[in-house]
């Protein structure tokens with residue numbers, strides 16, 4: 335899953351990006367409103383973390399402009415716990431909001447919920463044959479036994495599982511699993527797929543030659 339963080343507080347931006355990357359998210363960042371809006375409109379992010387008070391363009395304006403063309407889930411980060419702000423955020427098309435300072439674990443849980451809902455998945459648990467994914471706990475088991483996945487492997491399985499039955503193109507996978515700073519060495523999709531087949535079964539991921547991959 336690829337996340338855009340639009341936040342002008344450098345320390346918060348860096349710590350959020352680090353925490354999300356550790357969870358396996360591909361993370362793009364923007365430190366001002368103009369850059370943020372440009373990126374938000376240019377790519378299909380799975381979720382956007384949007385600060386309200388930003389230089390150049392504020393969060394409200396970004397959200398308003400973004401909603402003219404995109405439904406990307408947006409979680410607003412507001413510094414003020416004013417009911418007016420919350421109502422305004424939700425009215426403008428925010429999907430959720432958190433008041434600073436926030437608890438990181440809660441933020442991560444809300445991001446997972448937003449991504450799940452955007453994919454039309456109402457349950458936290460997805461059964462795929464003998465493989466069971468718990469999206470809330472980020473846990474995968476095979477025949478009841480826990481399977482250790484790297485953050486990137488997990489992200490790949492989650493992205494395909496949330497689009498079960500669909501062929502997901504390699505282009506879409508590159509867009510959603512790797513961020514703007516990723517180098518090509520970590521981008522070897524085929525290697526991740528091959529490792530996942532070893533861990534979850536040879537048939538777990540289907541290759542559609544020339545098209546992409548699917549989980550059925």
Ligand code: CA
Pocket residue numbers: 341342343385386387388
């Ligand atoms: Ca700010």
